[in-house]
Amino acid sequence: MLELRGLARLNVGPIDLVVGAGECLAITGPSGAGKSLLLRMVADLDPHDGDCLLDGRSCAGMPATAWRAQVRYLPAESGWWRETVAEHFPSGTDFAAGLPALGLPAEAARWPVARLSTGERQRLALLRAIGPGVRVLLLDEPTSGLDAGNVAAVESLLAAQCAAGVALLLVTHDEAQAARLATRRLRLAGGRLATTEGAA
């Protein structure tokens, strides 16, 4: 349902790729290979050549807000711009119900952003990224700062998203994580994507 057609920027691409609903595509590759550039192109955050389509509808042909409501990008370092956690979630949503599954207490909804640890920010940013209407999650090292227990919690949540039909593009340096989560694995090197050995 997500299709990348000739996506290219700087030294990355052109990349053609189709990712189905419920598929988890893991992308590995050396530092500086262009993994984040690729995710940012799919999120339509930087100027680039080519186009992305969702169920045949072109990103270039729809308002940026409509694309980003369906295709969510979780950067390696999340952005926070208001004082408290709750202010970053749409009002009227019961996002706090999702906190325990990520190892966070319900009162974390009221915490000031300034007190959040790196791992707390990372898990809360993931909670922010998921939700009704989201079809694709673009995940840049979503567990890089986490202990083993929280890695497992995040991976469970991601597996549940896949089971619900969300497509994941997962950038990770963790080959074991790729093996656990991915339905398909690709390696980005020299600006091109290639199949890796050990792909599920």
Ligand SMILES: Nc1ncnc2c1ncn2[C@@H]1O[C@H](COP(=O)(O)OP(=O)(O)OP(=O)(O)O)[C@@H](O)[C@H]1O
């Ligand atoms: N705006 C830019 N202008 C020029 N070069 C850039 C720009 N953004 C990124 N790059 C370069 O493009 C290359 C790919 O960057 P990118 O962040 O995508 O790497 P990555 O594969 O995600 O690496 P890492 O695993 O270290 O996060 C890097 O050499 C980076 O310095």
